[in-house]
Amino acid sequence: MDVLGFIDLPGWVLTIIIILITLYLYSLWYHSLWRRLGIPGPRPIPFLGILPRYKQGLAKTDLELINTYGSVVGIYHGHLPVLLVSDPEMVKEIFIKEFSNYTNRPVPFKMDEHSAFSVGTAKDNHWKFLRSTISPTFSSGKLKLMVPKIQRCCSNLVENIKQQSKQGEQVDMKGVCETFTMDVIASTAFGIDVNSQNEPNNQFVKHAKAAALGEIFGPKFFLIMMFPILKHFFTIHFMKKEAVDFFRSVVESAIGLRKKGQEVYNDFLQLMLNARHDDKQSDYFTIGDLKEFKNRGLNNSEVKENAVTFFVAGYDTTANTLAFACYCLATNHDVQDKCLEEIENICHGERPQFEDLSKLEYLDRFFNEVLRLYASAVRIQRGGKQGITVKGVYIPKDVDISVPLYALHRNPTYWPDPEKFDPDRFTEENKAKRPDYAFIPFGVGPRICIGMRLALMEVKMALVFLLQNFSFSPCSKTEIPIELETGGLIRAKNGIPLKINNREKP
Template sequence: MHHTDSQPHPRPGPHPGPAPESEIPGPAGLPVLGSMLDLRRDSLTTFLNARRTHGDVVRLAAGPPGLRSVFHAVFAPEGVQQILASQAANFRKDHPLYEEVRQAFGNGLLTSQDSDYLRQRRLVQPLFTKRRVDSYAAAITTEAGTLAERWRTAGDNTVDLIPEMNRLALRTVARILFGLDAAAVEDTFHRCAPVINSYVVRRAYVPVKVPRDWPTPANLRVRAATDELNALCDRVIADRRAARGAATSAGEAGEAGGADERGEREVRDERNEMDEGDDLLSLLAAAGNDEDGSLDATEVREQVLIFLLAGHETTATSLAFTLHLLARHPEEQQRVREEIDRVLGGRTPSAADLDRLPYLTQALKESMRLYPAAPVISRRAVAATEIGGYRIPAGADVVVAPWVTHRSPELWEDPERFDPRRFAPEREAERHRYAWFPFGGGPRACIGQHFSMLESVLALATLLRRYELEAVDQEVPVAAGITLQATGPARVRLRPCGGAGE
């Protein structure tokens, strides 16, 4: 865990106009390497220390002269809003990390820009309407219920929440994406993704990159993992498109029964159930409109890979840390469980329960404050811009850090303390919109926000009505990768409680 003091931070005095880049404060670091070793060792603590010492706009330099990378970190919510929302067009995803993700997973919604991004967003948006996402509720609770059953046989009644929630989130998103093909995809992704992830992060932050086509051991390993993942996705997509073609032909022959079929679909929607052809891959393969055409096979695969990556790691982080924080705070866990029992009784939660579990949602939001799945967000400035009284030059790499802003003593009283009451509606309304931004913000805000919140609340409700959790590990060390990574275990002891029978 990384601690900050709760004293007000010193702030540079006001400037008559924007101060030039040379006046932006920041750590001196080592004479030759600057802050490179600190950033490599623990970038999250380096950012926290930079804000505490130097204020809300900080300049960091890393690497030896001639190969030095310079970037600017912006921590105040007003500056975050400029970068992500009000001046978003001036801050592009041209940062080296996004380029590496693009190379590894393709040009999906996370990494695409300009007309590519707008076209993809228009094609994909209908897949993420509230009604469509709510139809995935049964898949979410089925996977969470399967995990709860498996926990009954846990050795010593103890589980490590990090791999458990990773597996649950991957199984859930694979089931929703691929339907009946989920198991094969899950196994391959679980094996290949960590190889690709570590390679991407390592390459994003080295000053000199070995060309990807050189036959080094690391390049060969990542190429094999990427080829296997791509081949699997391509095979499933081809099968799905062939099945859709056959279904379309059969459907044209049976249009007379269309009204009955529509009636059945409406009943299914009411029950929040997925139809066999309603998995996200089928919908992606069928997505299209007159203005944007449709996604070709490569584009479908690239969206699928980004959804798998972004859709499971982020939710897994939120689930693991919410459960672990509740395990460390028994009185909060008790309050959450009382709400779950009062609302659900003995039944399985549904999408309609999302609004009926406000305190569980507050606990989830508070864990996302302390452990945001995207702890650092990178952009590159197109034109020179004034932020917080300083002039950020054109072409500068800029980062905003939920990890740091979420711990600002000016925004959050006693910021290291776990307190779900911070997210009571009246207290949320008093805060700056960008005091809490785990899903980013502005035109590039996460398209899957509602899906993530629905999955998290329903999975947490399913597990917490079956088990009381007691923390074995009090602190969980973390590091910044593509997403927040736990670098140690988060073990809890399980105690079955009332509501175990379904």
């Protein structure tokens, strides 16, 4: 084929050239959004956006982007636009004042029908119904009833560490904390004794670890990033099928036992069962007004899927946070001594009770500082149903609004010398100097982490038990600073090995 009278190209070559030019223009068009809106950000790579930057890890990338471009940064995951917002006033506007518009988490693909029943991913009135039904599990009265079970798990944690440290070897606190939190979530939420701490290859822990390895970062998701129209055709699973099937079978067995037995349960599963309606209804009923939802009660799929969500989420995030807390104790001996002194003054050598936890003010400041540096999630997200303007910034609908917690919690404007570990940042005097939403480790607004109160009680109870029995120190294998995994959760890539020293009982 003669091109402009100068070059004679075969037809197939010209076709390829036209396709490549078309694809390039297609990519340029998708990547023009933030430039047109005047929002700063890095120059995207055609079709990839900023994905190659994530080789260094999501947390480090967010920190780099915020430090370079400011508190509002426009980026692209492939061709999917994402707005990073770390301005506390904008966070308040979006997550609280405009919550009716930003009710939902952005999901840029078709969910499998089971995922749609989880309180973490449900939308609009369906989410409101699930949230209002499940939330009473975490009232002060219900949490107090869980204390004996948590105390038993804490005692097992102490014995587990004693056994592992007998040989004089370092103890990987990440692994130890994982088995502990699995025991807690199984016993307090489902009345099941799984004994993870005494069984290194426990099936519950094995499947909980595997559950997070779904299809979120698989080939289908990357195709959607590059060609967003495919989101209407590809179904993606949040969690690995084999793991989800295991936990579903566990929940079904627990439900079956409750139907036969006479024991009274006051836990997460029982509350859902009490709200369940056994009459015939669609198992994929996720739309309707709030009154309609309340009239029908929970269906079987909602009971099972929220139970599975609690198994996985309650295990992993809390385990990571407790392990990081032990690391912070080991690398800050002055802080460790202050925590122990307060515990002795409040508990007098006895096991902590529910009422004691609220009196441990320094331990609370310590734990907040742990959460500042090592909040479980790197980002929290919302998606808008309509485009709105916030503080002079226009945000189109359906855009992923992501708050980069790792970067927000290290912003020197709010946190001088941000890498320094200092619990006194959380004295009442110092908190008054910061914007309210500069510290949001569990999220913010009506969709804040539903299990937050249980997680706080569980970790603080464990820390008291641990400090009553041990002191922590770095060992030859302890990384300072810790190398983090590169994904969306804050995890220690190589574990958290520490030296454990037994405390002498008076």
